[in-house]
Amino acid sequence: MVTTEQAVKQPVTPEEYKSGLKPVWCPGCGDYGVLNALCQVYHRLGLKPEETMIFSGIGCSSRITGYLKSYGFNSVHGRALPIAMGAKLARPKLNVIAAGGDGDAFSIGIGHFPHACRRNIDMTYIVMDNHIYGLTKGQLSPTSPHDMLTTTSKFGSIETPINPILLAIGCQATFVARAFSGNIKHMVDVITKGIEHRGFSFIQVLSPCVTFIGKDQFLIIKNLLHYLEDDPDYDPSHRTSAFHVADEKDRISVGVIYQKKKPTYMDQLEILRQNAASKKKKKLADLVEIFRP
């Protein structure tokens, strides 16, 4: 029998973490930056392809699972999180990453997001947020800004967009961060911290859609960036400060916005098991006594 150690050659450069499939993304798509950053993160952490599994749903960004040299699972629209969760529960030692877009995360799949946040299963969720449905060619997304013109809002959106960072902090996620696909070095740092964090890590990557929104997005976002690492007073363990940062209108803060140490779901499961095991098993005779009228 061939063991996984023999079957998979450990990549020695970030580039070797790519599967070799040519991405179908448009030239200039922000998602290339995320792919390159992930390869560098895998390399930095020395992740073994056979011990790493990345899950996605549907959308342009969800294609990323096929482009990495690890296990990949291109799942159903919106269902990356529960499928990833199932794999993590069955194989707790796997490095589990879920990835996808804003439609997958905050539209069809939003029901799973609050529960992933509050359960605190040790996995990382990267949402490549481009504020539009790219794969189906430019419809309104749940993060599209108010007034945005799309193919399903020809005269401007009348809906209030979801704020993913506010949502994640509000749902008790223990690691909430934001990165920009135009700054790979910074994104590598943020994603690395997310994977290293014990518990559920949510990372929103602003990943512009050059085809259906425009190339100028990179410059617009870049000019609004505020790096939280450069702010010595910012304390990511302070929840109220995190809410303020998440609600900013005049600038876009990137970096670790909120982080809290908390036992993971598996930690708590282990405690639960030990407690249950330590309690004396009731005999049938004891039960009869309990229910005796």
Add this chain to the structure above:
Amino acid sequence: MKALITGNEAVSIAVKLARVEVIATYPITPQTNISEKLSLYCSRGEMDADFIKVESEHSAMATLVGAASTGVRTFTATSSQGLALMHELLHWASGARLPIVMANVNRALGAPWNIWCDHSDSLSQRDTGWLQFYCESCQEVLDTVLIAFRVAETVSTPAMVMLDGFILSHTAEPVDIPEQEMVDKFLPRQKPLAPIDPKDPHTLHAVTGPDYFMEFKEKQYEAARRAEQAAREVSVEFAKIFGRNYPLTEGFMCDDAETVIVAAGTSAGTCRYVVRKLREQGRKVGLMRVRTFRPFPFEEVNSLLAAAKRVAVLDQAVSPGSEGVLFQEVKASLYESAGGRPAVYGFVSGLGGRDIVPEYIEEMIEKVENSGKEKLDRVNWLGLKK
């Protein structure tokens, strides 16, 4: 007025002509441009309707269940995974007796991912209580959306109109677009079965125990069966107004045919080509195209097939562990036929967008007529890679 339009445009135009009042959709390939067109019509004021792009197909159907409960005309469009996600609400819409109309652009269901045409998405919803129509041309798509509204509202039962993904949805054909006035005449407002009425408030669909639940289901069943006669009558009226006739099943050169092919959707066009070709060679072959799948047209199927010696059913969906879906239905129908009992053979092809070419149809006829008939299985695959 004639226009060169795609199947998806034909759907959008029909929905506009039907004066639908609430539309809720979620994008999915190859349906998306129906949503886009309808959104445009609504925001431009060309339609007096509310369009909402909701957060999932499940929500789209839920929104329409709410809207239709007030008695307004409602519409959605979807495909494949989107239809599967709606499943729970499909049962709800039919159980609540809401005449919602939906266009389903046929596309394969994963896994693995595939965006191309087959009939597995809609055929796996056959028991949800929705009427199902399968179209062969862009003209038929436009006309069938109108017919679907009329039949659905007549029997208070939801209806879905199927068009083959990409083959019809994205291919342009010359289509005669009816005048609004004539459509208004064909589609008058019908009184909804039990709309929400502020003057007479009721709770809808509350828990119904074993003492009455079956009565509800029997009424729902009877309505869907009544749709068979309703569809025949509506077709006659449609033909009178618009000059185009849509029987529940279409027979082509069936009269003296010894071998009859059964197909649904655009593959019937390829079958018709092969039938013509073989007829020129003096071979007695015919085609029956199933246009209305729910209600299942037992009468038409039995009368068209009774005289044949053998029937070859071409399925674009298979029920794993059993047989081709259309094959099962045709066979079951013929069992009760008072006429002859032809031998029925099941073939599966065209899954996930695999082209159904004339050679496959010829191969199918060859197999049921001559060589290797004994070797035929419950499911016989056409065009499978060795």
